[in-house]
Amino acid sequence: MYLMIHTNDHTTRTTRPSPLILGKYRIAALPRALPGGLFAAQVSIASGHGSASTDRVIRFDSAFSTHDAAADYALAQGIDWVHDHDTARPSSLPN
Numbered sequence: 001m002y003l004m005i006h007t008n009d010h011t012t013r014t015t016r017p018s019p020l021i022l023g024k025y026r027i028a029a030l031p032r033a034l035p036g037g038l039f040a041a042q043v044s045i046a047s048g049h050g051s052a053s054t055d056r057v058i059r060f061d062s063a064f065s066t067h068d069a070a071a072d073y074a075l076a077q078g079i080d081w082v083h084d085h086d087t088a089r090p091s092s093l094p095n
Helices: 067-085
Strands: 020-022 025-029 039-047 054-064
Antiparallel strands (some): 025 039
16 A cells, blocks of 8 residues: 655645655655756665664665656655565575
């Protein structure tokens, strides 16, 4: 199941959208401005708490014409990453 939060505000976003929580993961899009008015997509995927926390930041090569497009792409990639990595691992115990 995917959860997408959209607003009706048609202006350019200047603040970060709230992180999305999927199971034990917190996914946050972190678009950044590039020279020439384009935007790069990057996503933070965090899990754990305190000294046992992990935060992966994935940067993508594509450039987007809007902040929102970069954020949407990053969020979708983060959701895909969680779905690919949050599956039950088979037991390594012998039969």
